[in-house]
Amino acid sequence: MERDTAGSPDGSDETVAPGDAAPAASQSAKPSAGDGPETAPAPTEPPRVEIRNVTKRYGSVHALRGADLSLRTGEIVGLVGDNGAGKSTLVNIISGALQPTSGEILIDGSPVSFKTPIDARHAGIETVYQDLALANDLNIWANMFLGRERTVSGPLGKLGWLDRGAMSRQSVEDLKQTKIRIPSVASRVGRLSGGQRQAVAVGRAVAWGSRVVLMDEPTAALGVEQQEKVGELIKTVAESGTPVLLISHNLPQVYSICTRVVVLFHGRIIADLKPAEVDIDEIVGWITGSSLIAKEMAK
C-alpha cells in the first residue's frame, strides 16, 4: 500500500517493514519483534501536521483525553472510532473550528494556534466536508475560488472586477489532478453528477491545501462505484505529496486505501495500525474496545 512518495527525501525502505508505528498512548496491536529499522518514514523532516497531547473538555465531559497524531508527506491516515469517540472533535480542532483545552498543533514543526477555520486554511489545512460545501448555482471555477477570488490588475480590480479567465484556467489545471472528467469549468455545479461534485470539492481542497487535506466522511452519500472513484482520488492526492486525514465509517474503504489507521476510543488514540499488517477484524476490535480490554487483561 505504501508508496515511496515524492518529497520524502530520506528514501525510507519499503515500509512493509514491521515497524511499530504506534506512538504515545498505546502499543500497536501486534507487538511484532521489529524495532529494527525504526518507525516508518525516517523523521528527518518534521511531520507536515502534528498534534501533541491535545485535550478538549466540555464542562465535565472529556471529549479528547490527550490525542497524538502526525501526518507525513504522502500518507493517507484513516481516523476511525465509534460514535462519540471524539473523531469530530479532533477534526474540528485541526480544522480550526474548535480550540483545544490543552495541547499543541504543529505545522512543519512549528506550533500554531487557530482561532477560526480561516486561520487553519491560511496555514494550508483544507477540509472536504461531508456535504461538500459547494454552491450549486455557481459554476465550477467560482466554487474553486470562492472566498479567494482573483481580480484583474489595475483600478477595475480594486473595485472587485473578477479575472474570470485566470480563475477558469487555473481550475482546469487543478482539476486535472483529480483525474475525474469534468464537462467544463463553466458548468454549474448543480448540473454535475455526485462523483464530479466530489471531484470539484476534493480538487479545491487539494489546490489550496498545501499542508494537509481533511476529509470528513467523503463517501457517505455516494454509491459503490463512486466510492471507489473517490478512493482513487484520495490516493492521487496523497501521491502528489499532500497527506490526507480520512474520517470514515466505511471500514473496508479505510482498510483498502489508507497507509495507516488510527483508532480513537473514549477520547484517546488507542491504536495506530497498518492495514498491510493487520486484518480488518482487528481494527473492528480496537474500535469496539475489545482489543483494548484483551490487552489490559494480558498485562
Place this chain on the structure above:
Amino acid sequence: MSASGTEPTAVAEPDAAETTEPQDTVPWFQRFMERIGPFWTLGVLILLIVAFGIAASSLYTKDAWESTATYAVEYLLLAIGETFVIITGGIDLSVGAMLGFSGMAGALVAQHMLGVHDSSTLTTIVTILVMLACGTALGLINGLLITLLKLPPFIVTLGTLTGITGGINLLNGGNEVSILPAPINSLGIDSVLNGWLPLPVLISIVLAVVFGFVLARTRFGLRTYAIGSNETATRRAGIRVDRHLVRVYALSGFLAGVAGLMVTANLSTAAPINGQNDELYAIAAVVIGGASIFGGTGTIFGTVIGTAILAVLTTGLVLTNVQPFWQQVAIGAVVIIAVAVDRVRTKAGTD
C-alpha cells in the same frame, strides 16, 4: 454540455454517461425551455408589444413610450436592489416605504432651506444627498436587524415597511410637500435625444447597466450569488456573510433613495403615498425576470425585462381601454405564470 476546457485524462466512462442521462429523460419542451433560458421573457415582452400594438397603434407613439418608460423608472430602480436581495435568498418588502420616506425627508429639507435662503444649487445638492442618505440608512437598518438579530428578512422588512410608512406621515403630518428647488423639478421632466429619453429613464438605465456588471462580473456579485446558493459553504469559504448581507440591504435602500428622488422630481411633489405598494411590483419584476425566490439565481437583465413587461402591460391595457382594475389582475396572473414557467425550466436543469 460541451467538454471544452478540460482534457479528458483517465476518463471514467460511466461518469460521462451520467451527465448526458438527464437530458434524455426530460420532455422536449423542457429541453427547449432550458435551451432558450431566461430569454423566454424577452419573447413574452416582444409578443406583448406586438399584440398591444395591433390592438392600439397609439402604442408606437412617442407619448406612449415616454409614459411607459417614465412609469417603469421607479419600479426598475427598486427592482435592481430587490434583485440583489432576492439572489441572497432574502426579500425586501420595505423598498416602497423607503422610497416614500427618502422623498419626503429630502423635500422637507428643501422646503426649509428654500425658506431661509434661495441658493437653489446648494439646496439641490443637499436635498439629493439627504434622499440618498435616508434610503441607505434605512436599508442599513434592515440589514443590521436581519444579521444581528438573526431574524427572517420577510419579518424584518414587513416591520420596517409598516414602521417607515408611519414615519413618512409623522415627518409632515401626512401632508404633501411641493416646494422644491427648480433643478429637481426639471430633473423630473427634462429629457435628451429630442425628448425620447427622459432624464429619469436615462439615469435608471445607467444604474441598471452599472449594477448589472456589479452583479455579473465582480466579487461582490459572485458572493451575492454564493450566499443565496449555499450560505453555510459561503461562510466556510471565509466570506463575511453578515457584512455582505448588510451591504446588500443598504444597496437596496440606496436605490430606493434614488427612486425617491426620481418620483419626487417627476411629480414635483413628495406625497405620503409615493411608493405605496411598489414593493409588490418590484418583487414581481424580479421574479418575472427569472430570479428564484429561494436565492442563488437571477440577473439584472432579467429584471429589466421583467419591469418592461409590467410597464408595457400597464400602458397596453390603458391604451386598449381596459378597465384599470384589470391591470392588477393581469399583473398578478403574469407573476404566477412566470414562476410556473420557470419551475418547468429549472426542472430541466436537474437541481
